[in-house]
Amino acid sequence: MQSNTFKRLITGLTFLFLISFNISAQQGDPENGKKLYNTNCAACHKLDKKLIGPPLKGISEKRENAWLQAWIKDNNALRESGDKDAIDIFNEYNGIPMTPYLQLSEQDINDIIAYTDDKPASDLAATTSKASDPKVALGKKLFQTHCVACHKLDKKLIGPPLQGISEKRSNEWLHSWIKDNAALRASGDQDAIDIFNEYNGIPMTPYPQLSEDDIDAILVYTTVGDVKPVEVATVVADIEIATPKSSNKWMSYALALVILILSVWILVQSKNGFLKIAVTIFVSLLGTYILFDSLMDIGIDQGYQPIQPIAFSHTIHAGDNKIDCEYCHSSARNSKTSGIPSANVCMNCHKSITEYNGPVASESEKAFYDAEIQKIYNAIGWDSEKLAYKDNYKQIPIQWNRIHNLPDFVYYNHSQHVNVAGLECQECHGPVEEMDEVYQYSPLTMRWCLDCHKETDVDLKGNAYYAKIHEDLAKKYPDIENWTVADLGGKECGKCHY
Amino acid sequence: MKNFIKITYFLVLVIVFTSCNDSNSKRKVQYMGDTDMYDAVPYETYSKNPIFKNGISAQLPVEGTISRGNELYEYPNTEAGYQLAKDSLRSPIKLTEKNIAKGKELYTIFCAICHGDTGDGLGTLATNEKFLGIPNYKDREITEGSTYHVIMHGRNMMGSHASQLTNTERWQVVQYVESLRADLLK
Numbered sequence: 001m002q003s004n005t006f007k008r009l010i011t012g013l014t015f016l017f018l019i020s021f022n023i024s025a026q027q028g029d030p031e032n033g034k035k036l037y038n039t040n041c042a043a044c045h046k047l048d049k050k051l052i053g054p055p056l057k058g059i060s061e062k063r064e065n066a067w068l069q070a071w072i073k074d075n076n077a078l079r080e081s082g083d084k085d086a087i088d089i090f091n092e093y094n095g096i097p098m099t100p101y102l103q104l105s106e107q108d109i110n111d112i113i114a115y116t117d118d119k120p121a122s123d124l125a126a127t128t129s130k131a132s133d134p135k136v137a138l139g140k141k142l143f144q145t146h147c148v149a150c151h152k153l154d155k156k157l158i159g160p161p162l163q164g165i166s167e168k169r170s171n172e173w174l175h176s177w178i179k180d181n182a183a184l185r186a187s188g189d190q191d192a193i194d195i196f197n198e199y200n201g202i203p204m205t206p207y208p209q210l211s212e213d214d215i216d217a218i219l220v221y222t223t224v225g226d227v228k229p230v231e232v233a234t235v236v237a238d239i240e241i242a243t244p245k246s247s248n249k250w251m252s253y254a255l256a257l258v259i260l261i262l263s264v265w266i267l268v269q270s271k272n273g274f275l276k277i278a279v280t281i282f283v284s285l286l287g288t289y290i291l292f293d294s295l296m297d298i299g300i301d302q303g304y305q306p307i308q309p310i311a312f313s314h315t316i317h318a319g320d321n322k323i324d325c326e327y328c329h330s331s332a333r334n335s336k337t338s339g340i341p342s343a344n345v346c347m348n349c350h351k352s353i354t355e356y357n358g359p360v361a362s363e364s365e366k367a368f369y370d371a372e373i374q375k376i377y378n379a380i381g382w383d384s385e386k387l388a389y390k391d392n393y394k395q396i397p398i399q400w401n402r403i404h405n406l407p408d409f410v411y412y413n414h415s416q417h418v419n420v421a422g423l424e425c426q427e428c429h430g431p432v433e434e435m436d437e438v439y440q441y442s443p444l445t446m447r448w449c450l451d452c453h454k455e456t457d458v459d460l461k462g463n464a465y466y467a468k469i470h471e472d473l474a475k476k477y478p479d480i481e482n483w484t485v486a487d488l489g490g491k492e493c494g495k496c497h498y
Numbered sequence: 499m500k501n502f503i504k505i506t507y508f509l510v511l512v513i514v515f516t517s518c519n520d521s522n523s524k525r526k527v528q529y530m531g532d533t534d535m536y537d538a539v540p541y542e543t544y545s546k547n548p549i550f551k552n553g554i555s556a557q558l559p560v561e562g563t564i565s566r567g568n569e570l571y572e573y574p575n576t577e578a579g580y581q582l583a584k585d586s587l588r589s590p591i592k593l594t595e596k597n598i599a600k601g602k603e604l605y606t607i608f609c610a611i612c613h614g615d616t617g618d619g620l621g622t623l624a625t626n627e628k629f630l631g632i633p634n635y636k637d638r639e640i641t642e643g644s645t646y647h648v649i650m651h652g653r654n655m656m657g658s659h660a661s662q663l664t665n666t667e668r669w670q671v672v673q674y675v676e677s678l679r680a681d682l683l684k
Contacts, residue, residue: 039619043631044654052654095577096654103637257513261506268502298529305522322622324607330662337543342556348657352629397554400544407528408538439522 028107033115036108040101047116051352051387053093056116065113072109074100139221142214153222159199162222171219178215180206259286299407305439306401310375311368316358318433325425325432332414332425340400343380350376354384403440404429410446411496420465421458453490457482569665575651580644587643591669601674604667608659609675617678629655635675636682645672 044052060068063085070078071086075098078086090097104112143162153163166174169191176184177192181204184192210218266279317323326332331339356369377384381393406412417423426432430441442448460470460483469488473480489495528536541547547555559565573579573587591597606615612632614620619632649668652658663671 038627038630041631043633045631097577099633099638253513257510260509264505264509265502268505298527299531301525303522304525307523321611321626321628323611326607327611327662330608334664340544342661344657344661348652348659349623349629351657352655357628395552397552402544407536409535 028110028112028114030111030115030118032108033111033113036104036112037115040104041112044098052096053098054089059116060113065110068113069106069109071098072101072104072112074102076100135217135220136224138214139217139219142210142218143221147218159204160195165222166219167223174219175212175215177204178207178210178218180208182206256286300443300445301403301405301440302443303439304403305437306403308401308437309399311372311437313436314432314438315434315436320358326418329425332418334415334419336413336415338414338418338425343376343398346376347380347382351382351387403438404444406444409497411498420463421456449496450486450491453485456485458485458488567664571650573647573650579651580647580653583647584641584644587641587646589642589646589669589672591666591673593673597670597673598677600667601670601672601677604663604671605674605678608662609671612656617675617682631655634682635679640675640679642672642676645675 041056045054045056047055047057049055063071067078067083067085070083075086075090077100079090147162151159151162153161169177173184173189173191181192181196183206185196260283263279263283266275270276317328318325328341328345329338330341330345331337350373354370354373356366356373358369360366360369374384376382376398379396379398381390381395382388383390417428418425428442429438432438432441458466460466460473463470473483484490530536541555543556545555546553550557564570573583610621612619612621612623612629613635614624614632617635619634621629621632623629624632646668647653648656649663649671650658650660660668
């Protein structure tokens, strides 16, 4: 009797032990999973959004562990075995096969699944949950996912400011506008057509996926709001321009004013003839100097810093992320112009990077940058939700303002300087990687060109471009080692003016 | 004294009104800037252009033509095209040190930012988590043809880099990628 109970106890314990062992094997380590996910999966999958492949959050609720294991290890084999689910998902995602991951162990895959299960929907949800009213919180979240790209609460962006919008329009109108504004316009609604025209005929994306409750929540949020005093131009105003002009400019102005007033006082009030003559000479000399100085300034745009249509920051791209200048300005190697990148070059990265996730000082700054990225999409008709170009979209060229502009009577060629001479871009354009907004660093005068041509030694050896001239020079002047650009004809008028 | 006050008042007024003209967002005055010496009649590379329908000077090649120095690339941008290029496309340029050196230079500009200097998928954009999931070359079955095809058409989240590199330059990059992969597989 006793041994029987003992036996049962043993089997029971073994069973429990086995189960717990099994569970621990199933559980996986989300930390390791995150690492593996980032290196192996993140190129094609996001947790909460469709990318090349489906969103993976909570994938283990949809599929069994065994199926996932088989799929990840070799999805081709799984499809060939005739698995219906596998074939369906393959077809749903345009027949692009997933790379097989034979190198991942069973435990690795469990770790990844643990990570995809654990992760909250988005970090936004976590931060916004602090808000007191759940409806406001939901509205804020929805507002930030769907609206901030084009709307701010208190400021015009792509579309109108939305704070207190429900006081302006009826609830019913707002619902139908948000769901499908194109249909509303087509129905002949005058308000809808007016607002469309007021905002340059840029159509708002329809949001049929939002439920009535969702839209109500957004409207509640826009009414309640959380508007803090926003500093007007988050980026534009903060930049201190490192142009050669400095703050002591104002000091010299003040000094000139004082001297002028003093001179006028002497000329009008004083009875001393000598002093009057001295002051007259002084004033005319000063006047000539100022006149000369301002005339010399004609045509020199050093420090020119126009406002660009997109607040593209070289600090973020070339500075923080260290993208090579020539990645975007790729024609500098081979052509006269350095090349303003066409939008397809932007899209090489911004297909994936749809929002700014660098360090920000405030929430409005992030929204500001996100809206700037959205401007690329609007220019070329990219749908960042569907990840496809819109059909029949009328593309609008981005009209960048040219900063460096030589008069047309002078010839300048980028490839000669970048490719043959091997100059760094910064030698003429200054520390562009530190410029949020680009300004003209060099004066671009003829004297500036010639000074450099006179001083710069050309490295003739091992440069195919100079092979012939180097041979000739070495024969004729065997003693001279260093040749400047000017020596090779870089000072002749006809080289640049013809 | 009255005279003095008048003149002083006038001077201050003039200075106040002229000193606000200090905006860097406008170009300065150009001497004869409105003549065709400064802005010649021909259209500039990136200028507006009333002649073309889309209003820009920088036009794409006419459909059915290619620009000089480029070659026709007939593998379509599909999965089948990728497989075909992978199996059958081979480099037309010779494996020389010069080509590899040029390839390295171009790789550093155009590829290393994501794929990393050694091709391990740990470029700057990957390590600072801007662009995730970049494969290590040694984990992928790639050939000359498939690498070229991906540079031409892009694949998954990688975009086409055809507009940034010429035909020969692409093959030089391919050569360097092959050499990196060989090093990684060691």
